[in-house]
Amino acid sequence: MRETLRDGKAPLHDRALLLHGHKRNAVLTLEEVRRYGSDSFSDPDYVRLYGMSPPQWYERGIRLLGRTAVECTRDPLADRIGRDIAGVAASLPAATRFLVIDPFAGSCNTLYWILRHVPWSRGIAFEFDPRVYELTRRNIEGLDRAIELMNGDYRLLLDERHPSAGDAMIIFVAPPWGAALDEVEGLDLRRTEPPVTEIVAHIERMYPDRKVLFAVQVYEKVDAPSLAELDAKLDWSMLKVYDLNAEGRNHGILLGTKGWTP
Ligand SMILES: C[S@@+](CC[C@H](N)C(=O)[O-])C[C@H]1O[C@@H](n2cnc3c(N)ncnc32)[C@H](O)[C@@H]1O
Structure with missing residues (x-):
């Protein structure tokens, strides 16, 4: 390089x-x-x-x-994502408790903002790079929201988690994009590392009886066939692009539910 x-x-x-x-x-x-x-x-x-x-x-x-x-997802974007997730989650009954999982922790900043905005929520994050894990573990220690951070691959760690009965789940899906972004076709959700489509399918297999809200971080343009493939797995979905960057190249969020409809 x-x-x-x-x-x-x-x-x-x-x-x-x-x-x-x-x-x-x-x-x-x-x-x-x-x-x-x-x-x-x-x-x-x-x-x-x-x-x-x-x-x-x-x-x-x-x-x-x-x-x-x-x-990392910086404050201006993480704050907006947290607010929009909370807006959709608010259509579940007021006493609902939420288990919020970020399978790709990185800085944990988005999870931190989701916990700030969603009442009755607790957070778990997975990070498989030991160096990122160790620094983030120390970084989040003094924050005003508690996050349980675990070191390892999200697939193995998810298998060990059994959310309390009745808890709804919020899954923030932001895997590394790798070569999935093409400026013309948009972000291909089947080519992130691992593919977003595979992550959503994995979680649905693991928690078939849960109310799940997925929040997938996307680019302002999403490859249409990959979006259709993801949509077909969900009961409801909404795509939102944030205008935080005047020159374009904005990020957005795909909110989607399984097991309930807002
Ligand atoms: C794009 S960053 C996530 C950004 C983060 N959610 C935030 O709020 O700043 C992706 C992170 O996921 C980690 N990662 C990638 N594949 C993983 C896997 N299979 N299991 C757990 N962590 C993974 C990477 O090491 C990287 O730190």
Whole structure:
């Protein structure tokens, strides 16, 4: 991977360097986090997490690997996702308790915001990269929402979880996109790693009698056949794109239910 040098000094802090280059598994300094924000998005405070700007979270001892700084869902988007999930979940009876699972924890930031917005909720997250797991475990320790984070593959860890009888489930599905995004055709939900379609099918097999709300993080354009394939597995669905980025390339959320209809 070629890393771009600026003025013969520090390399450009972009997606290539942090996600695929030598900073992928390096713990970033505050300066590097802010340089990534300004180099890539003209905003040194771009990587806002857990309700804090980078200087605020760094001061509290929160640390990120290069890959997680790129892969994380930042506050403005995680907050909107949490609100929209809560809006749909609110159509279940008021006393409903929710088990919220993020099978692809990364920073745990989206799960944190979902727990902030959904009443009577508790959170579990799975992360199979031991370095990401270890840092996130420490990062979330002092937050005002408790998250049970486990190290391993979501398929094995899910098998060990048996939600309390009567609990509804919210599953946040944001696996790495890998080569699934094509700017023309959109995001192919059958080609993420692992495929979104496979994750949803796996969860439906495991919890056939539960009320489940899936929230799948998507790109502003989704490959139509893959969306139809996913839709066919759900009882109800709604696609929402967030206008957080003026130049386009926005992210969105596909909300879908199984076992109930809002
Ligand atoms: C795109 S990030 C998730 C972003 C995160 N949900 C957030 O709110 O910031 C994907 C994470 O899932 C992890 N991962 C990928 N495949 C996994 C699997 N099969 N089981 C558990 N974790 C996995 C990766 O190591 C990575 O940290």
